[in-house]
């Protein structure tokens with residue numbers, strides 16, 4: 001089932017999301033719905049708060065990039081209760097966008113390597129270092145679980161530049177090809 005994507009201004013995007021227990025109701029269905037919703041919106045990642053749920057669940061699909069990055073052929077994952085323990089490596093700039101911020105694309109600086117723990121879709125525990133593009137996507141998505149959006153990382157000047165677009169979102173004026181839920 002395709003879920004509406006919550007857009008900037010929705011309070012759930014600013015909440016601290018909670019870890020879930022393994023008996024969280026209909027988890028398999030939720031993961032399936034989140035994958036379907038992300039695919040329909042052409043996203044590479046989607047966090048549960050973006051579909052209105054303040055829980056620590058994220059889905060990622062990097063297979064769509066595998067023409068350019070063959071290492072991601074067939075890469076589709078779920079991350080349950082993820083936590084970043086530490087970061088390392090250089091700060092790298094890369095342009096980001098977000099399904100909850102339609103029409104905004106800005107360069108964001110993030111560390112290149114992260115040490116993460118999470119459960120996969122089979123509730124197996126992982127404790128690993130991740131780097132490069134996947135580390136970038138994970139940091140963006142896991143930020144959502146702490147109520148952070150990528151625009152929070154921008155300079156005061158860049159924030160000023162996108163103020164108009166954010167204002168329109170608060171007024172319910174969004175232009176995108178997928179189903180959204182705005183505050184108005």
Ligand code: NI
Pocket residue numbers: 097098099100140141144
């Ligand atoms: Ni996002």
